[in-house]
Amino acid sequence: MTARSALRRYLLVSFLTWLPLGLMMAVTVLLMTQRGLSLAQVGLCVTLFSAVTLCLELPTGGIADVAGRRTVLAVSAGFLAAALALMSVAQTVWAFAGVAVLKGVARALSSGPATSWYVDTLHAIEGPDADLKPGLARGGAMESASLCVGVLAGGVLPLVAPGGPLPPLAFSPALGAVAAVALLVVALFALPEPGGRRPAGARRGTAAGLLRDVPATVTAGLRLVGGRPVLRRLMLASAASGVVLCVIELLTPGRLAALAGTAEEGSLAYSVVAALGFAGSAAGSALAPRVARLAAPAAPASAPASASARGSVRGAVVGVVVAASSLGALAATAGLGGAAGLAGAGIAYVVLFMGLAVAAVLCQEMTHRAVTAAQRTTVTSTSSLALQSGAIAANLGFGALATQAGTAVAWGAAAVLALASALLFVRMPAPAREPAPVRASSPDPVRPGRSGSD
Template identity: 65%
Template sequence: MTARSALRRYLLVCFLSWLPTGLMMTTMVLLMTERGLSLAEIGAAFTVFAVVTVSLELPTGGLADVVGRRVVLAVSAGFSVVSLTLMAVSTTFWMFVLTGVLKGVARALSSGPATAWYVDTLHDLEGRDADLRPGLSRGGAMESAALCLGVLAGGFVPLVVPPAVLLPLAAPPLLGAAAAAVLLAVVLLALPEPSHRRASLGETLRAVPATVLSSLRLATRHAVLRRLMVYAVVTGVALTAVELLTPGRLARLAGTAELGGTAYALVAALGFAGSSVGNAVAPGAARLAGGPVRGAALGVVLGALSLGALAATAEAGGPAALAAAGAAYVGMYVGLAVTSMLCLEMTHRAVTAAERTTVASTSSLALQAGGAMSNVGLGVLATAAGTGVAWVLVAVLMAASALLFARMPALRPGGVAAAEPEHAASA
């Protein structure tokens, strides 16, 4: 295998991993409502998914570091096929709860192994000094492109499905299951495992907890990783702020809930497109800024300014306000994607293959923790003081997080933090 063929396979896996999520996203709540679930029951099913995902993030990351990336990715794809097929035919609350459990297992298993496979493979081919940034950038762009296309397709496919053949709202998750089946075939046929010592069952059971504990210690004690984990928490707060408060804001601008839902689907697609652009331009941003740390800080600043723009237009009305809100939403996703990709590069340079996936799962857990902590608080604040106040608070928090990149310790090849700091980031 060459570096170019490894990149092609990685990009295909990135696209197929997130296409099912995009396909089911637009109609998921509507399908559950159509099948008779109340909003409280829908919220409970979502909570089950979140709890399962968070609970399994670190154990599944450790599993991937011990038994290999390919096996875990294949099992994740299999769980996705089953969960999305079950979603399409579910008719009761408990069937949707089971769907949430299976989706949570699939999400936790898929958190990190594909990127770890690519980094390990590139290190095998080109050594520890291999340039990770171009491949990781294009991988992030493919994930965002898959979400963008999936959201659009999932929103329009039900319009062309004959009700006599299939409940139209059930078509998107079935398409997602088909995409997950293709992913399973690609993983099994096209992803040879990078160099990795095979362990016995007993060794595996002993090694997973040890790997998780070792990775947690590394993430909390390593000077660079500790800052990146704090930034991941802030990112979770920012994403919650826009995903929780934007639909209602757009509904008020559009005039009705139905038009607001359509507007949000289009804005969400534009946001994912912006994320794809941000991932694609991240290497250039790092070069122009003078390094990944400065480039990451610039992405944070763009995200904070975009949140500030959302706050500034929170009370405005009319088409101009709708366009401004959409532009700010896209700008925020561009900024967050730039920073996310460069943080991903720094993370993989700070770790070895032994804990690569587990540390990535720790970062994902930190992001979800930020969202969980802010979910209720931001809703209460927006209800009491207004959406604009909530967005202002998050914009200030995001701007302050740029200081995490000031005087960031540099990483020498091999992942060891150097004694001398890199150039201070502008905040």
């Protein structure tokens, strides 16, 4: 396999991973309320999804590091297909609770294995010093483009769906289930283990042997995060991003509904703004390598890699500052009404997601450069866990703040927090990779930049 072939496969998997979620996004709440659920019951199902995802993030990351990325991604696609198929026919709160559990398992399983597969494959082809930024940037852009396409298609499909056994709103999750099956097939046949070697857990030969390796892998990954200053800072930055994302998603729909005049028109406005935000995120991901190059200090001939690493750090700061400034602009324009308010909110939303995407791609690159393949997905899951923890904290704290003091104050406070998080990158330690520990249970030692999956 060549680097170009690996990138094509990674981009295809990235698109298919997020397409089912985009397809269901526009209709989820409407479908649940149409089938008799109250808003409180909808909130309960959303909370259940978040709780399942949080509980399984680290164990599933460990399973991916032990069992192999392809296997875990295929299982995730199977759970997602089952969840969306059930969602299209669910009629009770208990059925939708089952959907939430299945989606939570799928989300936890899909957190990191595709990216880890690409990084491991590129390392196997080009060595541990391979440039990760271009591929990760294109993968992030493809994910955002998939969400953009999915949310628009999922919103339009109920309007053009033919009559039949399914109501119009159910066609979007049903099509999402088909897309998830396509992801399962692609994962099984298009993602060979890097280097043709079997993953560490597969060499054990039994499910019991695999499960014995998972706690050790998770523990080693957590110890690595706790012991590396660069990883600790990156996890805190991820938590800050979670706060920003939650505050935007929590408060923007109500703000747009107030500007548009009715809840229905506000829903349409939010669908359009969300699609534009995903497009902005795709553009930010694509621009991340260029931002890092422009921000990099002059590279001495003796240390080009060091200059590239500093460029990633400085580029991440640029992304964070842009996102914080856009959030501040939202707060400053909260008093505008009508078309001016809608336009201001839409532009700030797009620019905010561009900044977040630039920072996310470069932080992802720094994370992958700081770990080896043996704990790669576990550490990625830890980052996802930090982001979701920040989102939960924001949901509780900033929701109450917005209720008491208004949306503008909540957005302003979040902007200050986001700007303060840029300080995490000041004097950021170089993300040098440590040798991976040798597992006593594994017959072959894990070398730096390689693992049993290589």
